[in-house]
Amino acid sequence: MDKVDAIAAATNVETTLSNSATVDSPPLVQVILAGGSGTRLWPVSREQFPKQLIDVIGNQTLLQATMGRMAGFEGAWDIAADPVIVCGAEHYFATYEQAREIGVNARIIVEPARRDTAPALTLAALSAYAENDDAILVAMPADHAIANLEALHQAIDLAASHAHKGAIVTLGVPPERPDTGFGYIRLGGAxxxxxxxxxxxxxxxxxxxxxxxxxxxxxxxxxxxxVVRASVWLTVIEQFQPDMHAACVHAWRNAKRTDECVMPEAGEFLNSPSDSIDYAVMEQLGKRGSNFTGVVVPLEAGWSDLGSWDAVWQAMEKDECGNASNGRVLFEGSSATYARSQGGRLLACVGTHNLVVVETDDAVLVADRSHVQDVKTLVSRIRSEKSPEADAHRKVRRPWGFYDSIDHGDRFQVKRIVVMPGGRLSLQMHHHRAEHWVVVSGTALVTRGEEQFLLGENESTFIPLGVCHRLENPGRVPLQIIEVQSGAYLGEDDIVRFDDKYGRCG
Known part of the structure; x- marks a missing residue:
C-alpha cells in the first residue's frame, strides 16, 4: 500500500493524530491557492487573467510576491525547496511562466475545474503527504498582500508548533477597523x-x-x-466531507504527471463538492464531537486580502492628500482617490474625493470607494449581457505569446498576434471564418493544408475557411503579425484543434 492509499484508508482519527506527532521536525511546504477570479478588482482582474497574475501593488504580480513569501524563514522548521501551487487549467501557463520568470521551481497542481479551496488544499495535502514525509502545510491565497514578512514568519513558526501536535491552525488579524469585506473569527480560550x-x-x-x-x-x-499537517487535513476531510475526500483521492491516484505539473483525473475530480476551507472544515470543528482542535495565531504583519479597490488603496503609499495611483496619473485638487491607468493613457483626476478610477484598454471604472464591494454585482450584469469585458482583456495571453484585438465589426475582426521564439500555435481549422496574415516583424513558419512555407517581413498569406493551418516562430526574436478574420462567426470557440504542444487538444 503506497502513502496515498494508506492515508486514504485512514479512518481512525485518534491513530492519525497520534502518528502525526511522531515525525520529528517535518518540513514546511508552502501551498499557494491560486484559483480565484478576483471580480471585485474589475476591470483589471478578469476571469481569464485574474488579480493574482497582475502587478496590483509593486513590480511583481501578487502570485510572484506570494511565491517569495517564505524566503528567509528562520524558524524551527525546514522549508521544502519547492512550493506547491494549485491553479485552474485556464491559468496554468501564465502561472508556470511567472514562476519561471523569478526562478521558482514550483510543483503545480492543475485543477480540472473550480471546486473552491477545500478540494484544492486536499490535492496539495495528497502531494505533500506522498513526497515530504507528512509535511506541515502552510496554505495561503495567491492574491493577498503582506508588508512585514518577519512578522509573518514568526506567526507561521508558532502556528507550525501547534500544527505539529495535530491542531488545525489559522492566522487571525487583529482588526484595525470594522470591515464588511472580511470574514471574522470569534476567539476562544487563550x-x-x-x-x-x-x-x-x-x-x-x-x-x-x-x-x-x-x-x-x-x-x-x-x-x-x-497551517496543518497533511495527514491531519486528509483525515478531517474524510470525516467531515467524505465525498470530497473520495473524489480527490481517486483523481490524484489517476492523475496525469509531467515534469511541469500534475493534472488530477477530471472525471473523478468533478465528483467533488465545491466548498471553501472555512465551510467544509473550520465551521465544523467542535460541532460533531470531533477530536480535532482549532487554533488561531495572531498575525500583525500589514495583511490585506486586496479584495476590493478600497483595500488596494488602503495598502498603498499615499500622497499628502491621501491619493494613491498606478501608471500615468495626475491629481489636481483631489483627495482620498485611487486611480490606475492600465492602458498607458494619461489619467487626470480633478477635484475628485473618495473615488476609484481605473482605466484599461477596453473599459473604465468610476466608483465611490464606499461602494466598491458592488463591483462584483456589476461584473455579473456585464456577464449576463454576454459582453466580453467580463471575462477577457483586449490583450489575451496564450502559452505561445499573446494576441491583441485591435478592431472588430460586422463580419470582421483585426488582431495583432505576437508569437515568442519557439512558440507554436495548435494545428487547427475554423468552420466559420477565413484569415489573412501579414508579417510585421520576425519570421513565420506557416502550415496551410499540405503546404509548409516561410514568410518574412511585409509578406502575407491567406487561410481559407475549413483549411487546417498552423503558425510557428522558428526564429530568435518575437514574431509579430496582423491577422484579419472574416466570416459569419468570429468567436474563439470556433477552433478545432488537431495537435497542440501545450496539451490543449481533446
Whole structure:
C-alpha cells in the first residue's frame, strides 16, 4: 500500500493524530491557492487573467510576491525547496511562466475545474503527504498582500508548533477597523504562547455587526492562511466531507504527471463538492464531537486580502492628500482617490474625493470607494449581457505569446498576434471564418493544408475557411503579425484543434 492509499484508508482519527506527532521536525511546504477570479478588482482582474497574475501593488504580480513569501524563514522548521501551487487549467501557463520568470521551481497542481479551496488544499495535502514525509502545510491565497514578512514568519513558526501536535491552525488579524469585506473569527480560550482556541468562524457581516465585533475585542479577521499537517487535513476531510475526500483521492491516484505539473483525473475530480476551507472544515470543528482542535495565531504583519479597490488603496503609499495611483496619473485638487491607468493613457483626476478610477484598454471604472464591494454585482450584469469585458482583456495571453484585438465589426475582426521564439500555435481549422496574415516583424513558419512555407517581413498569406493551418516562430526574436478574420462567426470557440504542444487538444 503506497502513502496515498494508506492515508486514504485512514479512518481512525485518534491513530492519525497520534502518528502525526511522531515525525520529528517535518518540513514546511508552502501551498499557494491560486484559483480565484478576483471580480471585485474589475476591470483589471478578469476571469481569464485574474488579480493574482497582475502587478496590483509593486513590480511583481501578487502570485510572484506570494511565491517569495517564505524566503528567509528562520524558524524551527525546514522549508521544502519547492512550493506547491494549485491553479485552474485556464491559468496554468501564465502561472508556470511567472514562476519561471523569478526562478521558482514550483510543483503545480492543475485543477480540472473550480471546486473552491477545500478540494484544492486536499490535492496539495495528497502531494505533500506522498513526497515530504507528512509535511506541515502552510496554505495561503495567491492574491493577498503582506508588508512585514518577519512578522509573518514568526506567526507561521508558532502556528507550525501547534500544527505539529495535530491542531488545525489559522492566522487571525487583529482588526484595525470594522470591515464588511472580511470574514471574522470569534476567539476562544487563550493559550500560553499568545494563540487562542477558535470558538467559531463568522461570515462577512453587515456594517453595524462588524462594528460590534471590533469593539468587543473578541473577534479577529480571517486571513485565509492555514497551517496543518497533511495527514491531519486528509483525515478531517474524510470525516467531515467524505465525498470530497473520495473524489480527490481517486483523481490524484489517476492523475496525469509531467515534469511541469500534475493534472488530477477530471472525471473523478468533478465528483467533488465545491466548498471553501472555512465551510467544509473550520465551521465544523467542535460541532460533531470531533477530536480535532482549532487554533488561531495572531498575525500583525500589514495583511490585506486586496479584495476590493478600497483595500488596494488602503495598502498603498499615499500622497499628502491621501491619493494613491498606478501608471500615468495626475491629481489636481483631489483627495482620498485611487486611480490606475492600465492602458498607458494619461489619467487626470480633478477635484475628485473618495473615488476609484481605473482605466484599461477596453473599459473604465468610476466608483465611490464606499461602494466598491458592488463591483462584483456589476461584473455579473456585464456577464449576463454576454459582453466580453467580463471575462477577457483586449490583450489575451496564450502559452505561445499573446494576441491583441485591435478592431472588430460586422463580419470582421483585426488582431495583432505576437508569437515568442519557439512558440507554436495548435494545428487547427475554423468552420466559420477565413484569415489573412501579414508579417510585421520576425519570421513565420506557416502550415496551410499540405503546404509548409516561410514568410518574412511585409509578406502575407491567406487561410481559407475549413483549411487546417498552423503558425510557428522558428526564429530568435518575437514574431509579430496582423491577422484579419472574416466570416459569419468570429468567436474563439470556433477552433478545432488537431495537435497542440501545450496539451490543449481533446
Amino acid at each position: 493559550l500560553r504562547d499568545g494563540a487562542r482556541h477558535i470558538e467559531r468562524f463568522v461570515e462577512k457581516p453587515a456594517a453595524e455587526l462588524a462594528a460590534q465585533y471590533v469593539s468587543s475585542g473578541n473577534y479577529w479577521w480571517n486571513s485565509g492562511i492555514f
